Amino acid sequence: MGDNPADSVSRRSFVKYSGAAGVTGALAGCSSTGGGDGDDGSDGSDGSDGSDGSDGSDGSDGGDAPDEVIIGSNHPLSGGLSNTGERMDQAVRLAAMLKNEAGGIESLDGAELSVISGDNEGAQELGGEVAQELIDDGASVLTGCYSSPVTSAATRTSESAGVPFVISVSVANSILRETQLNYAYRPQPPADQMAIDHARLLAETVRNAGEEIETAGLFYIDISFGQSIRDALREELPANDIEIVAETAYESGDTADTQVTSLRDADPDAVIATTYRPGTIELVNAMDNQDYQPDYLTGCSNAAMNDVSALEEMGDTVEGGFATNFALDPTSDRAAEVRSRFESEFDSGFDANVAMTYAATEVIIAAIEEAASADPDDINDALGSITVEDHIAAMPPITFADNGENENALAPLFQIQDLEDRVVAPEEFAETDVQF
């Protein structure tokens, strides 16, 4: 073996194909999931069996009210993000189902809502394609897509077609700010709002309790999602008198050993993690291995910190930690009812991503009601001026600015108590007191 090298032609071939492997891997990393590390998918069933809703859907003739209005759901129903994607799709269906059970769209004489689903597989190149298919199948309004690059592609297709798109979950600032979109809306807080709320609420909560927080170390996944949050935290933490003393980038599939060594060397008061579930688990494993525990372990837009199964997996290390993310309103009885109905209907968990998707669908339904039409332009006009007060997200009434961002978007602060995420700030949405 070692004494018998392969011939030079084979060596060139190996290098050539290794290069091809690298390029293939790099492209796969760029184009898929936004996380690359298979955040929390499960069985990857295609889930494309939405109710057909193929007739009587246009409602655009201004004459008789249509019998039904079609909502297109563009989510990852297979692949690495499918576990969450499927549940997000189910949230869209549940919102439509509950509206239909309540008599349908009142302003359209009880027209029913139909949901058709498309599987974007978490792949950027499919975002626009699936959006176009849904539009071709008669969708009057779309929602999706979870992964930011996919959403970016889908919103642009939707814009070209003149069909409104209400983002279910996608955090990257660039989606609505790279170019002016007139048909795209985002109820959830984007990356910079997440960072603003995290820095402000964390600093206020800790200091109001008589504790100190002066320094922070960042642990972020080195893709657009993590970089967006990092960039925003670079501005917002100093604005709240918190100095950033370390920044550590994490690559999907690695351990977090080196990053944790850098963090313990810098010794910040708080370690702020922005990554997907696998990255958070690796962070906690590495902290345990190095017997390192900062005063505050926090997550900014970190789904693992709002996932009970992940919290149980990470155990005591995350107990007492903080997280900022969009959330189901814990003070709302209706939100609790929706959660219960979802869990019984689909036998699966109702986490923050699912709650936000449900809230986005509530916005869509309110806009259809307001528009009294299934015409995309009418719905778009309604979205532009709508104020949705009755929704299940932990944020004030949803209303959109000219760029499509929710003017009142809020990411409340959670604390991990008994390995459950409990909202502790702001006060109007707090379900429990912070504990030290």
Next chain:
Amino acid sequence: MRSSFLSDACCREAPAVALGGVSGAPAGPADALGGLAALAGTFDALGTHAVLGLSLPSPTIFAQYFVFAVLLGGIYGLVALGLTMIFGVMDVINFAHGALMVVAMYAVLVFSDATGLSPFFAIPFAVVLLFVLGVVVYRSTIAPIIDAPQENQLIVTFGVLLILVSGVEMVFGSDPQQLGLDLGSLNIAGVFVPQGQLYALVIALVALAGTWLFLQRTMLGRAIRGTADNRDGAQYVGIDVPRIDALTFGIGAALAGLAGGVIPLFQSFTPALGDQYLINAFVVVVLGGLGSFPGAFVGGLIIGFIQVFGSAYLGGSTYQIVIFMAFILVLLVKPEGLLGGSADE
């Protein structure tokens, strides 16, 4: 500061002579690292953090990075072993290598869950399973086209990759899995050695030595080396080359199984993890020299050091640029790899 969490274990405050502090395990296996850690601790105690006005990293932190680099390099070397063996003997670039690792990871998970035994018992099971799987894959997909142009085998192994990874994802989902092991770390003067990675390194070294001895000291090993040397010549002297190919692919898959089997000792895993290791394994094989076992470990160590120190001292993921710059440099200066023979031989 809040006090409810554990105290900060930052090593600069650790006593320089406190060797052997353990999180749940004896210090024995890491004695070799003790000298380095003790030296680092002593430098820390002296406060030698700045030279000529330049801020230097704490020696203990530096030693910590060094330990992680060695551990990571060993894993990369182990991952590259099977890849370099299959290519060295058969001229087949096995794109499915990472997928075979993934099968092993989940085999360890299933075996541990089903039997309740320690995952250490599951690793031999995974190795045997992967050997059998490797032979089956070879017989069913590679053997029929072994004499076809190399692109054909490449595409076939890529297809095997897709089938295996998709199959694992359909059965287990893509949620990260972990074994729930709490092996702890050795604490040597503030330098932590995670025992999961330490065991993985030891297993990798044993695998290296065992495979090398097998190839050097057994008739079968000589037959494999003879086939690697000259396939036509091997046939002329009576070696059953198709059988050797099947055996080689099986051993390569078993080595992938070993690599995949040890990774759950220290890391959570998903169906996508194999591919992420595979990319660096390709680089390791080229750096170390095609078909060279020691080269795989040298290449692994180089990548390990670049990755660990690069991610510590360079911004973001810049270390990946450095890895591929080293890759290109070796191709330009010593294209046969650092420990590969001359192309003229």
